[in-house]
Amino acid sequence: MIRKLRLKFVAICMSMVTAVLAVIFLSVFFSMQRNIEDLSRQLLYRVAQEDAGSGQRRPDISIAIGEDRVVLLPYFTVNVWPSGGTYTAYVTGGTYADLDNTQELTAILQDCLSQPESEGIIQDYHLRYLRRDNGLYQKVAFVDMSMERAMLQEMMGSYLVIGAAALLLLLGVSILLSWWATRPVEKAWRQQRQFLSDASHELKTPLTVILSNAELLETAPLSDKPARWADNIRSEAIQMKSLVEEMLTLARADNMVRTAVLSETSLSDVAADCALAFEPVAFEAGKPLDYQITEDVTVLGDRDKLRQLVGVLLDNAIKYGAGAVTLSLQKTDRQARLVVSNPGEPIPAQQLSRLFERFYRADASRGEQSGFGLGLPIARTIAEEHGGSLRAESDAISTRFIFTMPLKK
Numbered sequence: 001m002i003r004k005l006r007l008k009f010v011a012i013c014m015s016m017v018t019a020v021l022a023v024i025f026l027s028v029f030f031s032m033q034r035n036i037e038d039l040s041r042q043l044l045y046r047v048a049q050e051d052a053g054s055g056q057r058r059p060d061i062s063i064a065i066g067e068d069r070v071v072l073l074p075y076f077t078v079n080v081w082p083s084g085g086t087y088t089a090y091v092t093g094g095t096y097a098d099l100d101n102t103q104e105l106t107a108i109l110q111d112c113l114s115q116p117e118s119e120g121i122i123q124d125y126h127l128r129y130l131r132r133d134n135g136l137y138q139k140v141a142f143v144d145m146s147m148e149r150a151m152l153q154e155m156m157g158s159y160l161v162i163g164a165a166a167l168l169l170l171l172g173v174s175i176l177l178s179w180w181a182t183r184p185v186e187k188a189w190r191q192q193r194q195f196l197s198d199a200s201h202e203l204k205t206p207l208t209v210i211l212s213n214a215e216l217l218e219t220a221p222l223s224d225k226p227a228r229w230a231d232n233i234r235s236e237a238i239q240m241k242s243l244v245e246e247m248l249t250l251a252r253a254d255n256m257v258r259t260a261v262l263s264e265t266s267l268s269d270v271a272a273d274c275a276l277a278f279e280p281v282a283f284e285a286g287k288p289l290d291y292q293i294t295e296d297v298t299v300l301g302d303r304d305k306l307r308q309l310v311g312v313l314l315d316n317a318i319k320y321g322a323g324a325v326t327l328s329l330q331k332t333d334r335q336a337r338l339v340v341s342n343p344g345e346p347i348p349a350q351q352l353s354r355l356f357e358r359f360y361r362a363d364a365s366r367g368e369q370s371g372f373g374l375g376l377p378i379a380r381t382i383a384e385e386h387g388g389s390l391r392a393e394s395d396a397i398s399t400r401f402i403f404t405m406p407l408k409k
Helices: 002-049 103-114 146-219 227-254 267-284 303-320 375-385
Strands: 062-065 069-072 075-083 086-094 119-122 127-133 138-144 263-266 289-293 298-301 325-331 335-342 389-394 399-406
Touching (some): 002 075, 002 127, 002 138, 075 103, 086 103, 103 119, 103 138, 263 303, 267 298, 267 303, 267 325, 267 335, 298 399, 303 325, 375 389, 375 399
Parallel strands (some): 289 325
Antiparallel strands (some): 062 069, 075 086, 263 298, 325 335
16 A cells, blocks of 8 residues: 555655746747747848849858857848749849759749748758848748757757656655655554454453353353352443443544643642542552642643643553652743653663654563553543643653643643
């Protein structure tokens, strides 16, 4: 899928770039063609305005192409005198030699005089002509078009080489951009697949327990149906309900659905309530809870969600810590800073960066601790909903989860 997406990205980019270059190339081509034709016509008018000489060849007439390029266009002029249904022609100037009384000149003049327009093109000889009627005779000026075409082909050939080089360069850039642009999509795709796999794994165990206990209830005699089987079913159903609710919370966050109701809230009271609630849990686990909470830390937030965030951090520290748990809340000029820390083995850097991934646990075994590995991702989602951040640090002294958010102005 990702490979096809990258190919499609490159194809779309190159199609757009090719279309733009084609439009630019055609615009330049027609513009240059028109400019060269205009210069050629200017030369025709200059030549046609000259007086007929005594048969001597006139100097070369040049036109400028661009700022530093001068092009000589071959030309010649002919005076045509009507004479009893025929005509007499004399070459009066130009850069051609030995045209007088030649079959080629006769054919050129026949083609030119047979055309009704006073200005046009003789395709067979690649000549552009201009006729002027001077009463007793006609003066005809000719300019060679082959120079125009050769010059146009030369210039456009250079542009084609530049365009081809630009396409190759842009192809390489498009390939690099396709890798860069699809990297978040690839990451999200992998996470989605992992999420489905992990969710299926987490749901499979309680479903198996429920089905097994249900079968026992069906097959056992009425008098032998122990209440503990029903309790098992209820417990596993509650566990599944909790998992589904956590997954729904993350799904809403993915869909950018904001569920937090922000109001003026005392983060000090929230932290103190959570500390008091978890103090017995920590005591039973043999990991005393110590807390230092600054008073009057007021934020704009959702009290229930902030309580859930602090509860996730305390629960995580009690489950996975190796000693006393510490909670501290401080405030700076602009931010509230809540830190939950616990001593223990330092978490490797490669694992530390993945703690906020869904269903991820630093423990190799899933069954060693309760929970689904969704608490920390939900806590980070809550932090982001409140315009704050949640990060983890770990060293030989302790592992720390640091939550910061703006103070109420």
